Amino acid sequence: MPQTLKTTPLHELHISLGAKMVEFAGYDMPVQYPLGVMKEHLHTREKAGLFDVSHMGQAAIIAETHEAAAKALETLVPGEMQKLGAWRQRYTVLLNDDGGIIDDLMVSRSGTDGMLSIVVNGACKEKDYAWIKERLPSSARLERYDDRGLIALQGPGAAAVLAKHASGVEALKFMSVAQTKIDDVAATISRSGYTGEDGYEISIAADDTEKVARLLLNDADVEPIGLGARDSLRLEAGLCLYGHDITDETSPIEGNIRFATGKRRREEGGFPGADRIVKEIAEGPSRLRVGILPSGRAPAREGAEIQSTDGVTIGAVTSGGFGPSVGGPVAMGYVSTEHAATGTDIQLIVRGKALPARIADMPFAPHRYFRG
Amino acid sequence: MTVMYTKDHEWVRADGDLYVIGISAHAAEQLGDVVFVELPETGKTFAKGDDMAVVESVKAASDVYAPISGEIMEVNSAVVDEPGKINEDAMGAAWFVKIKPSNASEIDALMDEAAYKDFAENS
Numbered sequence: 001m002p003q004t005l006k007t008t009p010l011h012e013l014h015i016s017l018g019a020k021m022v023e024f025a026g027y028d029m030p031v032q033y034p035l036g037v038m039k040e041h042l043h044t045r046e047k048a049g050l051f052d053v054s055h056m057g058q059a060a061i062i063a064e065t066h067e068a069a070a071k072a073l074e075t076l077v078p079g080e081m082q083k084l085g086a087w088r089q090r091y092t093v094l095l096n097d098d099g100g101i102i103d104d105l106m107v108s109r110s111g112t113d114g115m116l117s118i119v120v121n122g123a124c125k126e127k128d129y130a131w132i133k134e135r136l137p138s139s140a141r142l143e144r145y146d147d148r149g150l151i152a153l154q155g156p157g158a159a160a161v162l163a164k165h166a167s168g169v170e171a172l173k174f175m176s177v178a179q180t181k182i183d184d185v186a187a188t189i190s191r192s193g194y195t196g197e198d199g200y201e202i203s204i205a206a207d208d209t210e211k212v213a214r215l216l217l218n219d220a221d222v223e224p225i226g227l228g229a230r231d232s233l234r235l236e237a238g239l240c241l242y243g244h245d246i247t248d249e250t251s252p253i254e255g256n257i258r259f260a261t262g263k264r265r266r267e268e269g270g271f272p273g274a275d276r277i278v279k280e281i282a283e284g285p286s287r288l289r290v291g292i293l294p295s296g297r298a299p300a301r302e303g304a305e306i307q308s309t310d311g312v313t314i315g316a317v318t319s320g321g322f323g324p325s326v327g328g329p330v331a332m333g334y335v336s337t338e339h340a341a342t343g344t345d346i347q348l349i350v351r352g353k354a355l356p357a358r359i360a361d362m363p364f365a366p367h368r369y370f371r372g
Numbered sequence: 373m374t375v376m377y378t379k380d381h382e383w384v385r386a387d388g389d390l391y392v393i394g395i396s397a398h399a400a401e402q403l404g405d406v407v408f409v410e411l412p413e414t415g416k417t418f419a420k421g422d423d424m425a426v427v428e429s430v431k432a433a434s435d436v437y438a439p440i441s442g443e444i445m446e447v448n449s450a451v452v453d454e455p456g457k458i459n460e461d462a463m464g465a466a467w468f469v470k471i472k473p474s475n476a477s478e479i480d481a482l483m484d485e486a487a488y489k490d491f492a493e494n495s
Binding site: 031032036037038039041228229231232297298299301321322324329351 | 408431
């Protein structure tokens with residue numbers, strides 16, 4: 001392991017579990033465990049998987065009141081923050097002045113008035129924090145929580161497993177937050193994740209993270225899951241990987257994540273790149289992120305050219321691979337809007353050959369969130 | 373018959389006048405769950421080192437190179453239909469192609485079992 005790599009509080013646990021480690025976002029991270037990507041993926045959809053996501057950035061926007069914190073954050077994101085209820089969570093994006101996406105993030109409001117917790121991508125966190133500090137109005141400040149671990153417990157068995165150690169968590173609804181104890185360890189949990197399955201993200205003090213991870217892994221239904229399966233799970237769920245499916249050049253409208261923008265915000269503007277967002281909503285974007293199902297068995301990977309059936313380049317694949325739950329190849333990518341309708345026949349250029357495919361609805365594997 | 377190996381983790385074994393080619397069990401283990409295989413058509417000819425086939429695991433695609441020059445005489449359609457066989461029996465049932473060598477002496481430049489084992493452990 002090169003000395004420059006950072007480690008999470010679960011690094012020793014990954015090694016002891018026999019994980020194959022790779023560099024990701026500057027961290028030495030598990031890409032798979034002895035179970036292997038395929039079985040890890042299927043186990044998560046069937047029972048429950050434990051993911052170390054401690055490399056992600058945990059921080060908060062802090063102000064005198066919720067209204068002040070929300071208004072300050074709204075200068076950076078197009079999401080509705082003022083009406084975010086207590087103990088609720090929301091997905092949004094940091095935008096640059098051209099309306100491109102700097103990062104996608106989760107924002108949650110706990111019981112502490114004037115505090116909006118955020119979770120940003122590990123590979124983006126230093127960039128994000130610098131941007132936020134530079135742009136945040138003086139009415140609010142950024143506080144980093146580098147001393148916290150973050151683990152995700154995902155899958156249809158997640159609620160029953162976690163409820164054994166934290167009563168009441170089974171009643172929590174999708175995109176809700178609670179402060180609780182997992183046995184005797186203080187934790188902030190949200191009912192969310194990035195697999196398309198029901199589940200939780202659990203924020204704990206770094207020193208307690210391994211203890212909680214081991215506790216959950218002791219359950220017969222829980223397996224540790226690496227980055228490989230995390231990627232195939234989120235791809236089947238139709239969820240964007242920052243830096244691939246959304247970038248500093250794509251807008252949330254092109255990226256087909258309009259839900260990251262609030263209705264009032266779209267009408268009022270007042271966030272970076274608002275002109276572009278408003279124009280794209282009114283006139284339609286010139287390109288759109290879509291789901292793609294190759295007709296054959298060959299996966300089309302990131303970068304594969306997308307052509308119309310008459311051989312004209314209309315876009316490129318941004319994520320693609322084999323979907324273990326789908327049982328075949330799945331992909332997503334950008335195409336010019338006139339080719340974006342579901343069912344449109346296209347072709348993908350893989351190793352010089354044009355392979356038939358069609359535009360498909362996402363998610364490829366149905367979301368199974370717990371909405372109460 | 374002796375199995376010989378390349379540095380790119382293909383194996384070659386004589387089968388009558390032909391040579392059977394596959395990827396090593398070590399390679400299969402490194403790839404992880406194989407989900408797709410593309411094999412060449414019968415009758416195609418390859419020079420040693422040419423891209424001959426593709427194997428893809430859940431995460432990535434890898435090229436398979438012709439370990440010796442020759443003409444493809446037979447392909448294993450069973451491995452195309454069930455790529456997972458490569459993870460179960462890379463050295464046996466999951467062979468890729470049978471090739472008629474144009475220069476059988478190319479075999480001699482490959483590694484034997486012991487040399488390959490040493491190579492794989494240290495690479």
